[in-house]
Amino acid sequence: MDMIALFGNPNTGKTSLFNKLTRTYAEVGNWSGVTVEKKTGLLRDKSAVLVDLPGAYSLLPLSLDEGVATRYLLEEPPAALINIVDASQLQRNLYLTVQLLEYGRPLVLGLNMTDVADATGLCVNKELLAEQLNVPIIPMVARTGSGSKQMLATLREVRRTSNNFQLDYGPAVEAAITDISSLLTDAPIPQLRWAALQCLENNPVVMEWMTTEVQREKVTARIQRCGEDLLGEGYAATPAQHIRSVRAAWIADLCTKALDTSRFKPHSLTDKLDAVLTHRYLGLPIFLLLMYATFKFTFDWAGTVLSDMLDGFFSETLSSWISEVLVQLNASAFTQSLVVDGIVAGVGGVLVFLPQIAILFLIISVIEDSGYMARVTILMDRLMQAVGLNGKSFIPFIIGFGCNVPAIMAARTIEQPRExxxxxxLVPFMSCSARLPVYALFTGVFFPTHAASVIMLMYVLGITVSLILAKIFSKVSILSGEPSLFIVELPPYRIPQALTLFRSTWEKVKGFVRKAGTIILAGSVGIWLLSNFGPQGFGAEMDDSLLATIGGWFAPILAPLGFGTWQAGASLLTGFMAKEVVVSTMNIIYHVPDMQGLEMQVRHAFTPLASFSFMVFILLYVPCLATVAVIRKETLSWRWTGFSVIYPLTVAYLIAVVIYQCGRLLGWG
Structure with missing residues (x-):
């Protein structure tokens, strides 16, 4: 089946178009860095497979995610291309368009965000633009689906056409293109002119993939001679600079003809909001106030009521119904206890917090889709620069509030390997949604009137610890170096779409529920078995069980932190699988019928100071198993993977000890 590749600058609506054309769902955000690896989906008419590639301003990759797009063109040449461009930022977007046209495959240009362009008074002459580029142009608003049907119909036709776009780069470069093309005749790609141009631009992905070591030396020598020829023609530029300048001049001339800016007016509302929300001194306090309001609404108001209702369903209705069914089926006592006390208690003990997590996901989706999240990275840039990073590193931090796994993958957008x-x-220090059940449980018991403040403090503490460690790491010789320049596109503010918010929230909630049905389910069964087996076999008392023995090994080590019990040790150990399993473990260990019973047991086992120390330890200690796996995948190093497990455990232990021991000295214990 034919493959069609979807290209575009970051935050131009590629993923929104992908969702409309394939009727699938990929994460959408009104900010850059959402797509970091290719996604595939079958077109609605089932005529081809659509590939959504990470956003890129150019085929010359500056980061790992941008390299995905170029590598795809080399390794899996598509039958056709879709290039989606932002109509309100046409001149900048067309640079990638020129490079894609030079690739030689049929191309459809999706002129997206025409509503934004119209609102600012920009008028694009679509007929003239289509004539100059010699490609079909589809005006569209991808987020609403406008233009998607025309895009599908055009894709069926365009695959039968050809693309002969070509710019004249002058005698010196054209001669070099011919010579380099002759050196690449055995390369498995039809468009040698495009490959030669990419070599002249010093594209490392193309140079490495298309040339042998001998060819690379010859190509490099020809590029150097091209530079000398350019000097002879009076151009004080390298071949790459000259190629960029020719393209830029051609694009500028095209935009002069095709773009009417006579009625242009800036985003007045966006400018007014930015004057306040990105203010040098007011911006960060406003963001913190917004996050506090989010936690207040989630954990003190709406979420608590819904969680109580769900707790009643699991502990009473569902448990009673399952018990009756098992009795009718003459199930053994072993089976009844496993299902009711193990599976229902373990999985249900986590799912009762689902309403709070769903509300938090919904509010964060609103913040993302409105365009405000991109501004937060700007607010944090100065602080990030002070610790040796830049604002782009804060994007994975924010994504980490949902889950650390995609957050670590989002770090691919960072250009410098050191950063x-x-x-x-540092991403594992971000307080992901898996930790929320633990926070909700302990704040509900010990800090019911200040739950929002305590939970927000966990988030702030995670960021603070990360910034301090970033400063330390930046000073270490093996990780030191010059920070990269931070450039981010600020999209206009917009009212989030209800459907987009629902799908975004649903996908996150579905991931949480899926984990409950797999990892947490398996963990609950394992924990129940360990808690019921002892030296004499099945039916051992809880304190004599294998789980108590294992947890007891860690109890003396945890005593200086304020929670030196085997129950706490066992919960932390199983938390390595997934942080939600901590609550599942407690539910099974304490053998309680509902959340109210668990809260009562926790109140007896912990003090307020010890509970705070426990939450801090949960926040900072070892990443979950899935996070460790993705760290290994991204770093390609067992050494750094091992370090990512050991050093957070050390940091967590030291900070929790300081908090508990200082608290005791101050009489808070």
Whole structure:
């Protein structure tokens, strides 16, 4: 089946178009860095497979995610291309368009965000643009689906056409293109002119993939001679600079003809909002106030009521119904206890917090889709620069509030390897949704009137610890280096779409529920078995069980932190699988019928100070198993993977000890 590749600058609506054309769902955000690897989906008419590639301003990759797009053109040449461009930022977007046209495959240009262009008074002459580029142009608003049907119909036709776009780069470069093309005749790609141009631009992906070591030396020598020829023609530029300048001049001339800016007016509302929300001194306090309001609404108001209702369903209705069914089936006592006390208690003990997590996901989706999240990275840039990173590193931090796994993958957007590695090592300190059940449980018991403040403090503490460690890592010789320049596109503010918010929230909630049905289910069964087996076999008392023995090994080590019990040790150990399993473990260990019973047991086992120390330890200690796996995948190093497990455990232990021991000295214990 034919493959069609979807290209575009970051935040131009590629993923929105992908969702409309394939009727699948990929994460959408009104900010750059959402797509970091290719996604595939079958077109609605089932005529081809559509490939959504990471956003790129150019085929010359500056980061790992941008390299995905170029590598795809080399390794899996598509039958056709879709290039989606932002109509309100036409001149900048067309640079990638020129490079894609030079690739030689049939191309459809999706002129997206025409509503934004119209709102600012920009008028694009679509007929003239189509004539100059010699490609079909589809005006569209991808987020609403406008233009998607025309895009599908055009894709069926365009695959039968050809593309002969070509710019004249002058005698010196054209001669070099011919010579380099002759050196690449055995390369498995039809468009040698495009490959030669990419070599002249010093594209490392193309140079490495298309040339042998001998060819690379010859190509490099020809590029150097091209530079000398350019000097002879009076151009004080390298071949790459000259190629860029020719393209830029051609694009500028095209935009002069095709773009009417006589009625242009800036985003007045966006400018007014930015004057306040990105203010040098007011911006960060406003963001913190917004996050506090989010936690207040989630954990003090709406979420608590819904969680109580769900707790009643699991502990009473569902448990009673399952017990009756098992009795009718003459199930053994072993089976009844496993299902009711193990599976229902373990999985249900986590799912009762689902309403709070869903509300938090919904509010964060609103913040993302409105365009405000991109501004937060700007607000944090100065602070990030002070610790040796830049605002782009804060994007994975924010994504980490949902889940650390995609957050670490989002670090691919960072150009400098040093900053990318540091960000990868620090992301696990971000308070992901898996930790929320633990926070909700302990704040509900010990800090019911200040739950929002305590939970927000966990988030702030995670960021603070990350910034301090970033400063330390930046000073270490093996991780030191010059920070990269931070450039981010600020999209206009917009009212989030209800459907987009629903799908975004649903996908995150579905991931949480899926984990409950797999990892947490398996963990609950394992924990129940360990808690019921002892030296004498099945039916051992809880304190004599294998789980108590294992947890007891860690109890003396945890005593200086305020929770030196085997129950706490066992919960933390199983938390390595997934942080939600901590609550599942407690539910099974304490053998309680509902959340109210668990809260009562926790109140007896912990003090307020010890509970705070426990939450801090949960926040900072070892990443979950899935996060460790993705760190290994991204770093390609067992050494850094091992370090990512050991050093957070050390940091968590030291900070929790300081908090508990200082608290005791101050009489808070």
């Amino acid at each position: 990318r590695l540091i960000t990868t090592l």
